[in-house]
Amino acid sequence: MKPMFTSSATAVGGRDGRVVSEDGVLDVALAMPVPGSKKSATNPEQLFAAGYSACFDSALNLVARKQGIKHDGSEVTAHVTLNEAADGFALSVELDVLVRGVSEEQAAELAKIAHTVCPYSRATAGNIQVDVFTRTTDAA
Structure with missing residues (x-):
């Protein structure tokens, strides 16, 4: 493996504390x-869901580009339990993958890859x- 970059974050106080990234961009109460509850704080599951959904959407768009499949946008919602x-x-995840402007089959294949x-x-x-569910709108 060839490292591309490393990110770090430090948590103090566990689930009732705070987590801060090494550069201070991420600085949130837990x-x-x-x-x-109306607490204005996040939790590790929300942070994991945010990272997973962003990463999966990037992977989906990379696969689409490499396969020459044009679509009208995508979004991924990660439900982390x-x-x-x-x-x-134990954690479990459901990924709800929306790919606009392609067929159901293309959306499913993009998500699978x-x-x-x-x-x-x-x-x-x-x-x-981890369960992956796909859907599309405006099928091509």
Whole structure:
């Protein structure tokens, strides 16, 4: 492997603390996700969902470019769930992939290949359950 870049962040106080990136661009309060809570803080699952959705959308667009498939835009929503397991806790992910201006088959194929390219998908393979759902609008 040839490193491209490294990012770092430091958390203090765990889920009720703060996380700050090495350059200070990311500096957010953390809080336990409590249903109905109005806390203005994030949680590790939201941060993971943000990273995964951005990475997967980039991978999808890279695959489309390499295959010469033009589309009218894409968006990926990552639903990250914290699950209670018999031996602790586990994450699961649902990726909702929207690709505009292509057929259902093309959207599904792009997402399938992106799932093999995306670093988050590669890191989670065999570790957590990840389900990918595709949809399209204005089919070509």
